[in-house]
Amino acid sequence: MYRSHTCGELTINEVKQEVTLAGWVQTVRKFGAITFVDLRDRYGITQLLFGEELNTQLDAQPLGREFVLQASGIVSERSNKNPNIPTGDIELAVSSFKILNRSAVPPFTIQDDTDGGDDLRMKYRFLDLRRNAVKRNLELRYAVNRSARNYLHENNFMDIETPFLIKSTPEGARDFVVPSRMNPGQFYALPQSPQTFKQLLMVSGYDRYYQIVKCFRDEDLRADRQPEFTQIDCEMAFVEQEDILNMFESLIKRIFKDVKNIDYTEAVERMTWEDAMWTYGNDKPDIRFGMKIGNLKFPAHTFPSRIAHLQNSLIGVGSSGFPVFDNAETVLAIAAKGCSEYTRKQLDELTEWVKRPQIGMQGLIYIKCNADGTYKSSVDKFFSEDKLKAIADAADAEAGDLVLVLAGREERTRKATSELRLEMGKRLGLRKEDEFKLLWVLDFPLFEYAEEDNRWVARHHPFTSPKPDHIAIMINNNPVIENAEKYLEHPYSNIKANAYDMVLNGNEIGGGSIRIFQRELQEKMFAALGMSEEEALHKFGFLLGAFEYGAPPHGGIAFGFDRLCSILGGSESIRDFIAFPKNNAGRDVMLDAPSTIDEKQFDELQIKLNLK
């Protein structure tokens, strides 16, 4: 061992002990004949004191930033203590030292506020990983990993490894494929998730499975996606939805406790998908704050349970003579607390904000709820004071608030209102970094309509069970959509799934479902998705086969491990929580991968390029 102690553990208790440390030179400071060195390792920083007698050696072997140094000597009490670090009471009076390795001058400073840009730090990731900020992220990641494993172990879950070289069954996302040299012309696929394997394990009787496992999706990368990502993947047999919700909200609470020392004792809120969309315009609402949406106008079939409400609409914004509302499919309002005194400039800026292409609205209507109870709006000439009050009431606005109204096509308007709500929540300081609010979103639609093919696609995945009450709707109706315009009136659009998402502070951190476990229903599902019997057998014959031999009722969930860590770590970016991430083009710029391969490899794999 090159050291007797780490750089993070020496305190006043070790004074007068002879010790040896090894680590990296953080700083070198010369004061006359004396030299101070801060020596850093994974565990901390310790000050080294080099006396005059070592100057000859120091002159011959000068120390530089990031040199690897081994130093022995006696632990001494510091005259000038540093209360900010655990080792701040002592220093090491060096009697001998050895440079274990030299370092070139690093391309950026190894400090929390580094001077290195993103690209440079990605290229020299091995140096970026030395920074405290990055190290804390990876330590948090490991703590979450450890906590999850402990909880699941204590609850009788078994970690069972599933294969990485599997079969390509593209359905939804694109597979990464791997040419098989031993089976020329054939390919493995990398798993998008261990979904079918964990279901097989339930069929096999391993009634509580988990894995913290890499998954792969060959998608065009958006800002914060990675082609390989990690899931906490779980499945249980002989359970109903309620059992799963209880088991896994306790998992997240345990992680809160172990990793952040947060006692999350309250029950996790639950909300149906319809309520989430209705109230927050979003299926993963941030419920750290209210600012609920007032639904002034909306198309009936999107929210069948609200049809009555629509018909009895008190507000009637759609027949006001104001063309923007009259022509809009949807009119939604939110109230920004205490913002009634926003200036023209502030309102113009907000209007520009909603008109940005990412939000894509035509404009923004406002109603100031003045402190004196009067209203002032951008649509005064179309609406009476009573009408303005009715709109403000629909958004739960009070005197002093600012009501913001968006109008347009249903999907875009609802999304834009949700974005505006989140933006206002941020600006008003309502999205507190140290507050964590969990939410279960339930009762998702089983199907989504795919316009390009005029067919149904699975919203979660093809293995998700309909809600028990809705199974009959699925079985007794033909999935074919006769009239594309009126797909919302097809019975399938109202089938709800036994599916659930866990949302944390406005981010989906996990999702799952109760699965189909009967062959007939699974076949019906494949057919509903437009798969021929032959195709279903080719892709999923093993699963259909397994369902014939006593498949138990089962369900599960998968958490996005990277995302969960980033939220717990208070960061927007999952990349900060991955040791060796890829950039937005799917490249590892440190390795320079992907890269070309040899002729010999092409030859052995019996493939060749076919570049466009």
Added chain:
Amino acid sequence: MYRSHTCGELTINEVKQEVTLAGWVQTVRKFGAITFVDLRDRYGITQLLFGEELNTQLDAQPLGREFVLQASGIVSERSNKNPNIPTGDIELAVSSFKILNRSAVPPFTIQDDTDGGDDLRMKYRFLDLRRNAVKRNLELRYAVNRSARNYLHENNFMDIETPFLIKSTPEGARDFVVPSRMNPGQFYALPQSPQTFKQLLMVSGYDRYYQIVKCFRDEDLRADRQPEFTQIDCEMAFVEQEDILNMFESLIKRIFKDVKNIDYTEAVERMTWEDAMWTYGNDKPDIRFGMKIGNLKFPAHTFPSRIAHLQNSLIGVGSSGFPVFDNAETVLAIAAKGCSEYTRKQLDELTEWVKRPQIGMQGLIYIKCNADGTYKSSVDKFFSEDKLKAIADAADAEAGDLVLVLAGREERTRKATSELRLEMGKRLGLRKEDEFKLLWVLDFPLFEYAEEDNRWVARHHPFTSPKPDHIAIMINNNPVIENAEKYLEHPYSNIKANAYDMVLNGNEIGGGSIRIFQRELQEKMFAALGMSEEEALHKFGFLLGAFEYGAPPHGGIAFGFDRLCSILGGSESIRDFIAFPKNNAGRDVMLDAPSTIDEKQFDELQIKLNLK
């Protein structure tokens, strides 16, 4: 929840409680009006008693093997107890039941001694996994996983995930490659191990890393190899070989304790590679038994440390006038305890055994050490009784033993003698299943000679450091081999590595090394392996670069997790310890993978087939 208890937990303490169980029907037995059902789940088996009143329902819904059943009723004490199972004191007097799912008749019986052949069980792996024998294996695997993680965690190791989509750097084994759609014409590779990443993590200061991680090698599969396999992968910084040996023999001892309840308190034996080859003919000797090799004749340069012994050879078997010995490069002997009375037939059978193509010897010479002190051999006419005694003494034979002698080319003869030793050990019951003997094999050669290219290849991998004393030999000599015939006389053939293997009962369960951590030495190593500077930079530029910024001394080890589990589980086959293994052609016969992919996938990846 479909159950209040599992099928493994009800005992006499629960008698009179009302409970609900769910599981699979193992057996149905009818006695008159009464029906007994054994209900099975992951935790055990519980007997269900269906009284006369349920016969109408049972007739309408007959139960079959592997049906999934939910049954409620009262726990009752059994009149006819079964002491062999934990639930044997009770039975469940069923008051109501529900068939949760039916099952077709399974293609083989779900029992320890199943009637299903290998192929059938692989195709229906989800049913094979139900068998107790397989379940026990996966449970053991999870226990090893858990034990290893706990030990490593307690010793400050951090689980850090390394990427799966990396760069192809074929060196040794073949890479699996993954075409990149976003970077047409370029490929990722799947990692053969996280070797370079864990070294980068050491450079980054994470001084104790571990991962239980999938690795991939596209090799022609031998009997017990898998294209994807799992390693317990570890690395430490600021350590010397001794630190690593101590840390990881304690890991294995901990696993023995946690998983097998074995107190392995003795120090782990250590042996140099030369000693292992000299004494056991093998670099992973099974030291549960002796039967050490007597080296009667051998080529000097293979064992430089034995040259003196050769020159002073007392036995001189090579000038006896017996042409088999005279013409042989190597003559080796072992003594089979108490076998001096082997019959002609037994000796003939042994001779046939060594002549099998897998062993490949021309014949077998024997010397019977008779109980009366005389010798009887197959080469009596060439050797005097004294000479026979000297040979017998070299093999440590005593009266009553049978000495077996093999002669021929060095490599084959040594290997054959090792195989014969293991075979005799097995036949004589010396390789006890419940005995576990660990061994460190040390000081491996750094290089191996590759005849086809007349160059050196790394025996471990190109990142392994020479022993400190041997670094100068490496630096000061030209790696070029002028005379291929005399490669053993090249100074490189005597360089030993700072490498170590852990051997358990004759199986290599782990291996590792102290790594090179200086750029210059790493460059010298790449050059010694015949890599051009350009090639080295293209493949490993990131590592060479990292070594410029303060790389600490470091080293590590990787354990073959599948193999370790199979040995602890007392099986020869790693496949039994993998939930979803592939067959010898690298196929998953259950999934039918690999398989063809769509035109669309070829198109997007911009590759096409080039079948021969």
